[in-house]
Amino acid sequence: MAKRELEAIVLxxxxxxxxxxxxxxxxxxxxxxxxEFMVQPRESPATMLVCxxxxxxVQSQTDIDDIREYVEFVEEPAEALASLLRDLGLGSARxxxxxxxxPVAAGDDVRRSLPSVELVGIDNDVEVxxxxxxxxxxxxxxxxxxATLQAVLAAAAAATTETTEVAFCGDVYARLAAAGGVPxxxxxxxxxxxxxxxxxAVDAPFxxxxxxxxDVGARFDNVINSDIARTGVVGEPTPEQESLxxxxxxxxxAGYSVIEPGRPACDVFEAVKAEFGRQGLDFWMPHVGHGxxxxxxxxxxxxxxxxxxxxxxxxxxxxxxxxxxxRKECYHVxxxxxxxxxxxxxLTQPQxxxxxxxxx
Amino acid sequence: MAKRELEAIVLxxxxxxxxxxxxxxxxxxxxxxxxEFMVQPRESPATMLVCxxxxxxVQSQTDIDDIREYVEFVEEPAEALASLLRDLGLGSARxxxxxxxxPVAAGDDVRRSLPSVELVGIDNDVEVxxxxxxxxxxxxxxxxxxATLQAVLAAAAAATTETTEVAFCGDVYARLAAAGGVPxxxxxxxxxxxxxxxxxAVDAPFxxxxxxxxDVGARFDNVINSDIARTGVVGEPTPEQESLxxxxxxxxxAGYSVIEPGRPACDVFEAVKAEFGRQGLDFWMPHVGHGxxxxxxxxxxxxxxxxxxxxxxxxxxxxxxxxxxxRKECYHVxxxxxxxxxxxxxLTQPQxxxxxxxxx
Numbered sequence: 001m002a003k004r005e006l007e008a009i010v011l012x013x014x015x016x017x018x019x020x021x022x023x024x025x026x027x028x029x030x031x032x033x034x035x036e037f038m039v040q041p042r043e044s045p046a047t048m049l050v051c052x053x054x055x056x057x058v059q060s061q062t063d064i065d066d067i068r069e070y071v072e073f074v075e076e077p078a079e080a081l082a083s084l085l086r087d088l089g090l091g092s093a094r095x096x097x098x099x100x101x102x103p104v105a106a107g108d109d110v111r112r113s114l115p116s117v118e119l120v121g122i123d124n125d126v127e128v129x130x131x132x133x134x135x136x137x138x139x140x141x142x143x144x145x146x147a148t149l150q151a152v153l154a155a156a157a158a159a160t161t162e163t164t165e166v167a168f169c170g171d172v173y174a175r176l177a178a179a180g181g182v183p184x185x186x187x188x189x190x191x192x193x194x195x196x197x198x199x200x201a202v203d204a205p206f207x208x209x210x211x212x213x214x215d216v217g218a219r220f221d222n223v224i225n226s227d228i229a230r231t232g233v234v235g236e237p238t239p240e241q242e243s244l245x246x247x248x249x250x251x252x253x254a255g256y257s258v259i260e261p262g263r264p265a266c267d268v269f270e271a272v273k274a275e276f277g278r279q280g281l282d283f284w285m286p287h288v289g290h291g292x293x294x295x296x297x298x299x300x301x302x303x304x305x306x307x308x309x310x311x312x313x314x315x316x317x318x319x320x321x322x323x324x325x326x327r328k329e330c331y332h333v334x335x336x337x338x339x340x341x342x343x344x345x346x347l348t349q350p351q352x353x354x355x356x357x358x359x360x
Numbered sequence: 361m362a363k364r365e366l367e368a369i370v371l372x373x374x375x376x377x378x379x380x381x382x383x384x385x386x387x388x389x390x391x392x393x394x395x396e397f398m399v400q401p402r403e404s405p406a407t408m409l410v411c412x413x414x415x416x417x418v419q420s421q422t423d424i425d426d427i428r429e430y431v432e433f434v435e436e437p438a439e440a441l442a443s444l445l446r447d448l449g450l451g452s453a454r455x456x457x458x459x460x461x462x463p464v465a466a467g468d469d470v471r472r473s474l475p476s477v478e479l480v481g482i483d484n485d486v487e488v489x490x491x492x493x494x495x496x497x498x499x500x501x502x503x504x505x506x507a508t509l510q511a512v513l514a515a516a517a518a519a520t521t522e523t524t525e526v527a528f529c530g531d532v533y534a535r536l537a538a539a540g541g542v543p544x545x546x547x548x549x550x551x552x553x554x555x556x557x558x559x560x561a562v563d564a565p566f567x568x569x570x571x572x573x574x575d576v577g578a579r580f581d582n583v584i585n586s587d588i589a590r591t592g593v594v595g596e597p598t599p600e601q602e603s604l605x606x607x608x609x610x611x612x613x614a615g616y617s618v619i620e621p622g623r624p625a626c627d628v629f630e631a632v633k634a635e636f637g638r639q640g641l642d643f644w645m646p647h648v649g650h651g652x653x654x655x656x657x658x659x660x661x662x663x664x665x666x667x668x669x670x671x672x673x674x675x676x677x678x679x680x681x682x683x684x685x686x687r688k689e690c691y692h693v694x695x696x697x698x699x700x701x702x703x704x705x706x707l708t709q710p711q712x713x714x715x716x717x718x719x720x
Contacts, residue, residue: 013392026558029389030545030656032373033460053646057556072646073663097464100393104467105459105481121465170537177530180563183543185390196417198386200582203540222560286413286432296390303433 001042007093008041009122010081013101015295016126021046023061024222025054035077035106038064041088049084051077078106082113092116098123127299131291132313137224138338141292141315142347144181144220145336148228149348151175152214152355156232159357161208165190165201172216181218184225184296188214190234194330195323206234208359211241211329215319223294228348229319229334232355241329245354247279248322248331252350255288255302255318256337259344264307265300272302272320281322289318292336314339315347361402367453368401369482370441373461375655376486381406383421384582385414395437395466398424401448409444411437438466442473452476458483487659491651492673497584498698501652501675502707504541504580505696508588509708511535512574512715516592519717521568525550525561532576541578544585544656548574550594554690555683566594568719571601571689575679583654588708589679589694592715601689605714607639608682608691612710615648615662615678616697619704624667625660632662632680641682649678652696674699675707 001009011017012035014028021038028036036058037049045066050058052069059067070080085091091114099107099121107119133141155171165188173183189199190212198215206212215229231248233241254275255268269288276283291298292315300308302316310316319334336347361369371377372395374388381398388396396418397409405426410418412429419427430440445451451474459467459481467479493501515531523531525548533543549559550572558575566572575589591608593601614635615628629648636643651658652675660668662676670676679694696707 024560026545026547026560033657051646053557057558060556073661073665074646099465099468100463102464103460104457104462104464104479105483107464107467108459119464123465166540167538170534173537173543174530174534177533178527180526182529182546182560183533185386186542187386196420197413198417200384200386200542286411286434297393301433305433 001096004096004120004122004125005094006042006096006120006122008039008085008088008090009096011038011040011098011126012036013098015130015298016098018223018294019130021048021062021064023058025050025058027054032103034072037077037081039084039088041090047084047088049080076109078109079113081106082110085110085114085117090117094118094120096120096122096125098126124299127295128308130293130295131299132311133293133315133338137293138313138315140221140224141226141336144218144224144226145228145348147179147181147220148176148216148218148226149230151179152216152228152230156355156357159206161206161234161357161359163357164203164205166203169201172214176218181220181226184217184219186214186216188212192328195325195328206357208235210234211331212357213330213332215332215334217296225292225294225296227292227296227317227334227336229332230351230355231331231333232357234357235359236356237354242354244322244324244329244331245351247281248320248333249350249352250279251275251281251320252318252333252335255320256344256346259310259316259337259339261312261339261341262309264309265302266304266306268302268316268318269304272318276320276322284323285321288320289316289334291315292317310339312339312341361456364456364480364482364485365454366402366456366480366482368399368445368448368450369456371398371400371458371486372396373458375490375658376458378583378654379490381408381422381424383418385410385418387414392463394432397437397441399444399448401450407444407448409440436469438469439473441466442470445470445474445477450477454478454480456480456482456485458486484659487655488668490653490655491659492671493653493675493698497653498673498675500581500584501586501696504578504584504586505588505708507539507541507580508536508576508578508586509590511539512576512588512590516715516717519566521566521594521717521719523717524563524565526563529561532574536576536578541580541586544577544579546574546576548572552688555685555688566717568595570594571691572717573690573692575692575694577656585652585654585656587652587656587677587694587696589692590711590715591691591693592717594717595719596716597714602714604682604684604689604691605711607641608680608693609710609712610639611635611641611680612678612693612695615680616704616706619670619676619697619699621672621699621701622669624669625662626664626666628662628676628678629664632678636680636682644683645681648680649676649694651675652677670699672699672701
């Protein structure tokens with residue numbers, strides 16, 4: 001705050017409020033109008049401002065003593081925030097805000113109520129502050145990633161050509177939940193639909209010979225995300241299919257190989273991209289991976305303009321995806337690594353071959 | 361648009377883009393920085409502006425011909441929107457926007473790029489336009505609600521006192537997925553934790569005699585939400601527990617009893633609130649229910665200030681919740697009804713007694 005000359009910061013995203021407030025308010029994700037705020041002045045303790053429906057739960061979760069509430073539909077959350085800022089002596093302050101998360105209507109309300117307040121975007125700073133994980137966070141990430149991978153492998157081993165895509169995904173959900181995960185997203189497709197970025201399962205059985213891919217995540221320890229992608233085949237793969245998987249895996253390994261403290265995040269992007277060229281694969285991805293934590297795409301994003309230096313304690317998903325248009329197939333792999341003093345450590349074991357769904 | 365004197369509207373929420381664009385872009389929910397837009401000028405066909413990662417999937421989903429894309433991390437989505445508005449001759453137009461969904465940073469970008477454009481909030485109009493369901497939508501809502509209810513009832517019948525909360529929820533997820541649902545949220549708690557608004561399951565077995573409650577939803581037909589709440593007990597209930605459930609159900613019935621075309625939405629709130637008083641229950645809820653569709657809380661919200669007249673084809677969840685502080689228990693029921701010419705029709709059968717988890 002001192003560096004940015006801010007008198008306070010206001011957090012409003014599920015990711016940042018969970019991280020800095022120690023809360024887990026699931027309606028921050030499902031009910032976008034129900035805003036929840038954490039106000040951290042530069043020199044005094046934090047205050048939370050929450051919808052009165054959530055107060056008792058928030059009290060049980062956070063260490064913050066000063067919890068205020070607004071009554072939904074009686075008060076506008078942003079008006080309540082403006083009142084709180086005034087009460088805290090911040091009515092004409094320079095205040096850092098997550099401007100990529102706060103809705104325009106709320107921002108306009110605050111600016112109207114407090115014409116001398118200055119709202120300064122701090123999204124990047126907030127994200128960078130979360131990118132270095134504690135050992136406990138890395139442990140949760142590792143447990144979640146491994147449980148998610150095992151759910152996928154076990155569901156594939158249990159499937160047959162009679163299994164529908166929908167039933168396969170149901171089995172993955174059940175295994176995730178049994179492992180203590182709360183499913184958050186599941187991309188699944190087979191055959192030509194693999195070419196769609198984020199397709200969902202359909203109620204049709206697997207076709208022998210078809211490539212399928214899954215990209216799935218769940219929350220573990222309430223708030224820590226997993227995010228794994230794997231590619232498989234129904235029955236035995238053709239040599240060309242296995243060779244495409246190996247080529248894609250080479251691009252993923254190329255990404256990991258440049259991970260070390262001090263190197264800019266964009267180097268991982270460039271390494272993956274260069275290996276796509278060497279492997280004769282079309283490269284089209286705007287990013288090749290991302291940090292992971294309470295957010296699904298956290299800093300550092302592995303994209304060409306990101307010169308953030310990698311640091312020990314960051315965790316990175318490297319997730320190249322190859323679209324093979326003439327075969328109408330898309331291959332996708334995604335594994336998590338942490339940045340270590342020496343380079344990196346994989347938190348899941350990348351796949352060496354296509355996952356088989358037994359045909360007999 | 362004519363009434364509001366708008367030359368175009370810009371949609372950006374998952375709910376509205378899905379509804380009006382016919383799409384299902386799941387990253388609109390999981391990746392808040394990846395903005396997707398639909399621009400509908402008053403006199404000409406609509407244009408979609410999407411992240412290039414999603415283009416092929418969007419093409420397969422929407423009937424809109426003019427699909428443009430921005431390259432993530434190379435272009436700011438809001439700058440791309442400003443360029444598109446300029447291309448469409450809307451660079452200094454009065455444009456309706458979902459200002460409760462568009463982030464401040466994006467709104468500021470558009471206003472900076474197009475200083476003469478006027479952004480007008482249309483969130484309420486957009487929501488009201490979605491509140492009258494087609495027969496197909498009501499059918500999807502009914503199928504989803506019933507499947508969700510059956511998943512809960514079957515999981516309870518299969519549980520024992522050895523079952524942990526986490527395992528119980530895992531079973532619900534599996535049954536939802538097997539029925540074609542994609543789980544979206546699951547509130548579960550037993551005992552004292554039922555008092556928390558949105559608690560999640562813990563890895564501990566059920567205590568005999570404990571009240572438990574579940575509030576769960578999934579997506580059916582890609583985009584249509586279910587949202588059901590039920591209250592149960594481990595073993596046999598005490599007479600007081602059953603009596604509390606009946607009292608709560610009376611408040612829910614009181615809400616349904618006033619549903620008819622032409623009555624304002626707030627009448628349902630007042631009817632539920634009055635019955636809480638007659639039943640001797642503390643009333644504390646800021647709303648008692650909501651519309652349901654692609655959004656989880658859709659118009660009309662059943663809250664005291666909402667004078668929107670109910671119309672045939674609206675669907676309403678009525679979901680009273682009673683917190684019994686001296687017993688450290690919370691009871692919650694939620695069922696979906698459609699507004700009909702004659703009044704209402706329930707899409708699920710409300711519970712008559714507490715759901716038992718067998719103790720032997």
